[in-house]
Amino acid sequence: xxxxxxxxxxFVGFFAxxxxxxxxxxxxxxxxxxxxxxxxxxxPWAYVAYAVLFVSLLVLSSALNLSGYxxxxxxxxxxxxxxxxxxxxxxxxxxxxxxxxxxx
Amino acid sequence: MSIGENNLQGLxxxxxxxxxxxVVALALFGAQLLFGLLAGLQYLKPDLLYGxxxxxxxxxxxxxxxxxxxxxxFIGSVYWLLEDESGTNVVGLKLGNLAFWVLTxxxxxxxxxxxxxxxxxxxxxxxxxxxEGREYIEAPRWADxxxxxxxxxxxxxxxxxxMKGRWSGIAGVLVLDLVALAxxxxxxxxxxxxxxxxxxxxxxxxxxxxxxxxxxxxGCIMAWGLIQTLGAKRRIVQTWLYIEVALMFGSGILxxxxxxxxxxTPEYWLTIGGFFSALEPVxxxxxxxxxxxxxxxxxxxxxxxxxxxxxxxxxxxxxxxxGVWGFMHTLPQINLYTHGTQWSASHGHLAFFGAYATxxxxxxxxxxxxxxxxxxxSAHLPGxxxxxxxxxxxxxVGVVGMTVALLIAGYEQxxxxxxxxxxxxxxxxxGQNHPWFLQAMHWRMIFGWVTLLGFALLVWDLFTxxxxxxxxxxxxxxxxxxxx
Numbered sequence: 001x002x003x004x005x006x007x008x009x010x011f012v013g014f015f016a017x018x019x020x021x022x023x024x025x026x027x028x029x030x031x032x033x034x035x036x037x038x039x040x041x042x043x044p045w046a047y048v049a050y051a052v053l054f055v056s057l058l059v060l061s062s063a064l065n066l067s068g069y070x071x072x073x074x075x076x077x078x079x080x081x082x083x084x085x086x087x088x089x090x091x092x093x094x095x096x097x098x099x100x101x102x103x104x
Numbered sequence: 105m106s107i108g109e110n111n112l113q114g115l116x117x118x119x120x121x122x123x124x125x126x127v128v129a130l131a132l133f134g135a136q137l138l139f140g141l142l143a144g145l146q147y148l149k150p151d152l153l154y155g156x157x158x159x160x161x162x163x164x165x166x167x168x169x170x171x172x173x174x175x176x177x178f179i180g181s182v183y184w185l186l187e188d189e190s191g192t193n194v195v196g197l198k199l200g201n202l203a204f205w206v207l208t209x210x211x212x213x214x215x216x217x218x219x220x221x222x223x224x225x226x227x228x229x230x231x232x233x234x235x236e237g238r239e240y241i242e243a244p245r246w247a248d249x250x251x252x253x254x255x256x257x258x259x260x261x262x263x264x265x266x267m268k269g270r271w272s273g274i275a276g277v278l279v280l281d282l283v284a285l286a287x288x289x290x291x292x293x294x295x296x297x298x299x300x301x302x303x304x305x306x307x308x309x310x311x312x313x314x315x316x317x318x319x320x321x322x323g324c325i326m327a328w329g330l331i332q333t334l335g336a337k338r339r340i341v342q343t344w345l346y347i348e349v350a351l352m353f354g355s356g357i358l359x360x361x362x363x364x365x366x367x368x369t370p371e372y373w374l375t376i377g378g379f380f381s382a383l384e385p386v387x388x389x390x391x392x393x394x395x396x397x398x399x400x401x402x403x404x405x406x407x408x409x410x411x412x413x414x415x416x417x418x419x420x421x422x423x424x425x426x427g428v429w430g431f432m433h434t435l436p437q438i439n440l441y442t443h444g445t446q447w448s449a450s451h452g453h454l455a456f457f458g459a460y461a462t463x464x465x466x467x468x469x470x471x472x473x474x475x476x477x478x479x480x481x482s483a484h485l486p487g488x489x490x491x492x493x494x495x496x497x498x499x500x501v502g503v504v505g506m507t508v509a510l511l512i513a514g515y516e517q518x519x520x521x522x523x524x525x526x527x528x529x530x531x532x533x534x535g536q537n538h539p540w541f542l543q544a545m546h547w548r549m550i551f552g553w554v555t556l557l558g559f560a561l562l563v564w565d566l567f568t569x570x571x572x573x574x575x576x577x578x579x580x581x582x583x584x585x586x587x588x
Contacts, residue, residue, distance in 0.1 A: 002374055002436045007523050013438050014515065021385050021428040032393045036400050064437040073379055080386065088390050091347060092397045 003065035016060035020077070023053035028085040035089055046085075053081055107477045108573040114477060118186040118194040118265075123475065124204055125180030126468055130563060132173035132211075133461070137559055139166040141552050147545045161222050164242055165215060170456060171240065172211055177464030178318070179258055181325050182278065184471055186262060189328065190269030196261045203257040210250045214243055241292045241309055248293050255286040273342030274324050277349060281320045288312050300368030307363040315356045315384070315426075322418070322463045323348050326391075329415050329466055333406040335580030336398055344394050351387035359384045365436050366443055374436045381434040385427035395419035407580045408473050408481045410492040410569070414466035417500060421458020429454050429507070441522040446544075447514025454507040457499075465562065472566055473577060480575035491565035498558030505551030513544035 005013045027049035034042035060066070061074045112120055143162040146152050150159075186194055194200060221234050231237065232245045243251065259282045266275045292309035296302045327341040361377025395416060406412040429451040433442040442448070469492070473481050485492075517535045525531020535541060 002440075004440050005437050007519075010441075010519055010523060011515075014432055017432045017435070017438070018428055021389075021431050024385070025389055025423060025427075028389050028393050029396060032397055033400070036397060064435055066437070069375070070378070073382055076379075077382060080383075084386060084389065085393065088393050091344075092394065 002070075003067070005064050009063035012059060013063040016056045016063060019056035020053055020060060020081075023049050023056055024081045027053060027081065028088065031085040032089060032092070050082060054078065107576060108479050108570055109477065110475055110571075111477060112475060115474060116187040116193070117197045118183040118200075119471070119474060121194070121197065121200050121204060122180040122182075122184035122471060124201075125176045125183065126471055128208055128211075129173045129176035129180060129464065130468070130566070132169045132176065134559060134563075135215075136166055136169035136173060137552075137556050139163075139169060141549075141556065142166075144545070144549045144552050148549060157219070158222060161218060165218055167240055168215075168218075168242060174318075174456070174460045174464060177460075177467065178321050178325070180471075181464065181467040182258075182262060182321075184467060184474075185325075185328050186265055189272060189275055190265045192265060192269030194261055195264040195268055196257070199257055200261045203254040206250065207254040210247050214247050217244070218242070238292060238306055241306075245293070248289075252286060252289055252293075255282075255289070259283065259286055272338070273345060274327050277320065277345055278324045281317055281324065285313070285317045285321065288317060303367040304364070304369060307360060307367075311360045311363050312357070315359060316353060318460065319352050319356065319387075320349050322460060323352070325463055325467060326415060326418065329411065329463070329470065330398060332470055333408045333412045333415065333580070334398060334402045335407070336402070340398075348387050348391060351390060355380055355383035355386060362434050362436075362439065365439055378435050382431065384434075385423070385431055388423040388427040391419050391422065402580075405578070405580070406482060407578045408469055409483065409485075409489065410481060410496070410565075411466045411469040411473075413492075413496055414462050414469065417496065418459065418462035418466065421454065421462050421500075423458075425451065425454030425456070425458035425507075429511075441518040442514065445514045445517040445522070446510045446541075447518060450507050450510035450514050453503060453510060457503040461499075468566055469569075472569060476570040476573070478577045479570035479573045480577055481570060482578045485569070486573075489569075491561055492569060495558050495562035495565055498554055498561060500558075502551045502553075502555030502558050505554060506548050509544045509547035509551060513541045513548070516540040516544070 027046050030042055030046035030049055034040065034046060057074060057077055061071075066074055112123060115123070139162050142153070142157065143159055143166055146159045146162065153162075183194070183200070217234055224230065224234070226237060230244075234244055235242050236244055236248065241248075259279075262282060263279045266279060288308055291305045291312075294305070296305070323345055327345045330336040330341050331338055358376055358380035360380075361373045362381040363377070364373040365377055399412070399416065404412070433439055433447050433451070469481070473479055516538050520538055521527065521531045521535030525534055
């Protein structure tokens with residue numbers, strides 16, 4: 001069963017869901033770029049993006065009344081977005097094993 | 105073959121056939137834009153061409169032209185890469201040419217019938233000869249059968265050519281995907297008397313085609329495109345292709361559930377659709393990271409700058425159009441209000457352009473380079489390549505502008521018509537007459553013209569880029585044999 005979004009939370013719901021994906025991509029992109037270009041100063045910004053994602057998901061969960069088993073989705077998204085860039089990075093490293101960054 | 109001159113005879117058989125598909129695809133792209141502009145104008149002036157060319161017909165031709173030009177682009181792209189990838193001549197090239205002319209003639213006849221027989225009774229005869237009546241796949245039954253026959257010929261040519269030549273990872277994924285591409289279309293070719301069951305199967309064609317088989321098809325083209333333009337290593341792109349296909353099917357097949365929320369299917373689809381739709385952005389995020397990684401690790405040195413730019417536009421467009429715009433309204437708690445509003449149109453515009461138009465245009469540029477004898481298309485083009493850069497900018501700005509305008513209209517519609525007025529008839533008119541909606545439609549029109557301008561520049565560039573150029577294309581595979 002679902003509990004539809006309240007009128008007052010309409011905009012918040014849309015905005016938070018957009019921010020989830022945008023912050024997720026920003027986190028993944030900044031994470032990859034920091035590792036790729038060996039720029040450790042960028043890494044904190046990656047985690048700032050993840051923090052934005054974290055807050056957005058909590059706001060989304062509240063606006064969309066995600067209760068009961070819908071909370072599982074929330075936990076999956078929080079963990080998935082946190083770990084996915086690490087996994088994707090390892091896959092990139094693994095598949096590009098014979099190349100070093102900057103090699104044509 | 106002379107560098108910088110058009111010489112189709114220098115191309116292989118598959119590539120010559122591909123060029124025919126590309127030319128028709130471009131013409132249909134233009135038709136899509138023109139009918140879209142007319143439909144957009146009818147939002148502003150509802151009596152425009154009323155009774156002559158109704159909105160319902162314009163919209164139908166606009167969407168059908170889009171579907172068909174993208175299919176033509178995909179088929180052309182596969183024929184373009186087929187002989188290089190398989191290392192042998194296309195098996196059944198004459199059959200392939202015959203299928204091209206039959207399909208093109210059928211498309212022409214279907215559109216003319218749409219335009220000349222706009223209204224009338226709906227009977228078994230009209231279903232077979234005029235219009236099947238299902239949104240987005242209106243082609244009459246005779247054309248449906250023809251489409252399946254042509255796709256089967258295409259499948260035979262691709263599978264048989266790889267069987268005769270050599271297989272690769274790209275080839276394997278491509279052939280399996282074409283089985284699904286032809287097979288899923290059959291789900292839209294029969295009727296049931298229960299509208300919920302009917303819609304259930306109809307979504308197999310609409311969703312599973314687009315969010316599964318098309319995505320995998322463009323994944324194959326993207327993998328091949330990265331090898332061509334960046335010199336990316338085959339082992340790498342194929343591994344990524346497998347990963348992305350697994351993620352795509354893992355999330356996309358049951359993500360189908362977001363279309364089953366409100367058609368009378370059991371309630372468990374709310375959970376299944378919500379959960380798997382939430383996972384659908386994952387492969388798209390992976391693609392963005394991988395595209396950034398690959399382009400960065402090659403220092404953005406490519407053999408074809410316009411094609412690479414469109415490939416990168418594809419990675420980001422797919423992510424924003426399908427990922428961000430999709431996730432914004434995919435959970436049932438919010439989709440209850442947004443389903444079928446201009447919000448869907450906003451998502452559709454950005455997702456189709458970002459995911460599919462971009463990659464077809466990238467292959468057009470690769471084909472132009474080949475047709476001109478492998479001409480230089482990297483940095484320092486004449487005029488600093490202003491035409492391709494402006495075409496890229498105008499098309500992207502135009503589509504993004506339309507997307508944002510439709511998003512505002514869709515938000516207002518969801519809020520006023522659905523949430524406040526409770527989807528009543530009065531609510532429909534309140535939503536349609538709201539100043540936000542009307543202003544958004546004007547802005548959509550303005551950005552529609554920007555898109556058309558970008559298209560005109562794109563066509564001009566495709567017919568002129570590389571002409572008179574004497575430099576050969578940058579070699580991105582130094583010391584590497586082009587083997588699988």
